[in-house]
Amino acid sequence: MEIVSILLYIILFLSTLLSLLKKQKNGIHFKKFKLPPGSMGWPYVGETLQLYSQDPNIFFLTKQKRYGEIFKTHILGCPCVMLASPEAARFVLVTHAHLFKPTYPKSKERLIGPHALFFHRGGYHARLRRLVQNSLAPQTIKKLIPDIQGIAVSTLESWAASGQGVNTFYEMKKLSFDVGILSIFGHMERGFREMLEENYRKVDKGYNSFPTNIPGTAYQQAILARKRLNRILGEIISSRKEKRLLEKDMLGHFLSFKDENDEKLSDEQIADNIIGVLFAAQDTTASVITWVLKFLHDDPQLLEAVKAEQMAIYDTNNGGKMPLTWEQTRSMPLTHRVVMESLRMASIISFTFREAVVDVEYKGYLIPKGWKVMPLFRNIHHNPEFFPNPQEFDPSRFEVAPRANTFMPFGNGVHACPGNELAKLEALILIHHLVTNFRWEVVSSESGIQYGPFPVPQQGLPARFWKEPKQSRQ
Structure with missing residues (x-):
């Protein structure tokens, strides 16, 4: 029995030691990488006020000039890493897309539908x-x-x-x-089309409003309209199924x-x-x-x-x-x-939101799990390295195809x-x-x-x- 107990203790000791070594190794691995440069702003609000008190493109461009093509900030209640190079955008959206997931505020997901x-x-x-x-x-x-x-x-x-x-x-x-x-x-029946449009307009109006269920607010009206849209679309779908239209x-x-x-x-x-x-x-x-x-x-x-x-x-x-x-x-x-x-020029989609699903290393920097990641399309589209005199409207620049990953409208x-x-x-x-x-x-x-x-x-x-x-x- 004593031999068995000693063996059990040895096994327990070795497994604990291996676990500690593994943790230490992982710790060393991630300690090698530092967070990107940048500012996290004030507690809780971060740099949200700075973002919305000016043209957001100026906010992002100023950050890029100061910190480079990868920098951190804290906006809309979330720690974020901003990426302003074609290679970084491709890393997040194409070659390593499995390390990131799309992310949207729950209030917007509720209006569009999960x-x-x-x-x-x-x-x-x-x-x-x-x-x-x-x-x-x-x-x-x-x-x-x-x-x-x-x-x-x-x-x-x-x-x-x-x-x-x-x-x-x-x-x-x-x-x-x-x-x-x-x-x-x-081609849709006029009655269905008018009902769809009326309720869709209310959802559209409330989409970017403050999310509150207080009666009479734009968001609450949008939620009610979204429920009506479900019923209207349900009728259209049922009608199509009944008629067996292909x-x-x-x-x-x-x-x-x-x-x-x-x-x-x-x-x-x-x-x-x-x-x-x-x-x-x-x-x-x-x-x-x-x-x-x-x-x-x-x-x-x-x-x-x-x-x-x-x-x-x-x-x-x-x-x-x-x-x-x-x-x-x-x-x-x-x-x-x-x-x-x-x-x-307009860069209608100025950036997109992703969220790291694991700790990610990119060019020596750590992007922690759970942080938001934002490829900045507008910064890339207005980079003079890729588009000379970027503030000038010049259609002739598209006589030749842009460099890969520099144009992502x-x-x-x-x-x-x-x-x-x-x-x-x-x-x-x-x-x-x-x-x-x-x-x-x-x-x-x-x-x-x-x-x-x-x-x-x-x-x-x-x-x-x-x-x-x-x-x-x-």
Whole structure:
């Protein structure tokens, strides 16, 4: 018995010693790496006040100039590591994406829906992303061109007919919403569409408001509207199932999907992803088209060059009597470069949030588990090393493809926006009909940028539109 006891003690001692050595080794491993340089600001609030008391881009650029391309801060209640180089963005979003997860405030997840694909990673995310990508692939969206043209022309006609100035960004949001509805549901019954739009507007209004359940607040109203949206979408889904319609739109893809276990998506999963797609499609697309109009307005010579390119297509289509084709939208090199440069200059998605799921080492620095990680797309897009004279609007810089990972207007990696081709198609179609049939002028003297949260021209670019006489279109 004594021998057995001694052996047990020896085994226990050795196992304890090995455990201590392992911990010590791990400790030494992580002690080799230090946190990135930077400031964590005041207790609790960090540097949130500094961020929101100025243009956020100035905040990030000042930090980068002082600390370099990787630095730490504390904003919105979270310790963060900021990354301002193409290599670092690729590290987080592509090559080592498994070490990071998407992260959003719970208040926003509650409004969009917890099953929306951009809240997830792994198998579920991959399956849903493929579904959305297939729904928005070129071979699918090219069939939507006649309907998108109808929406664009109707919108422009209504602006011109009003004879008054409009908030360009707000009107572009409505246009992008209509295109989003088209891509998800195809042609929808008017009653359903009006109910969807009414309640979606309330959710949209409350999305960036202070999250509180106090009755009457924008957030509480948004929560109630989101519940109504669930019921409305439930009715639409049930109707589609009862009619056994095999539509090729996004809803059709969702309804026909089965995973490897022959499991279908639940109605709640479908509803959350519909709302998610609408959110992803609306503000970003509306923002970039608004910026395109501003940049063209501010450069008459560029506007005339774009108009000449579009008039050649207009004339080919018998004075605009024939609809645009997919091939024609692929043959607008200057207009396409204008859209690309607008995406770079405005950098609608200035950064993205990730969270380290383990302790991560990058270039000798430690990114602790649980810390937020933010690749700064705007800093990269405005880096003179990659884009000379970055504050100048110069579409010619896209005559040559940008260096890899220096231009990421739709993100990068498995969480990049799957609807980027639809967004660009929508912009090209609207520009075509705008410059060939209309004129516009900005009616506000205010310059600068406002954030809500996406960057848009001040006051949403108030502008007046009018129909151009036929004899002036040549």
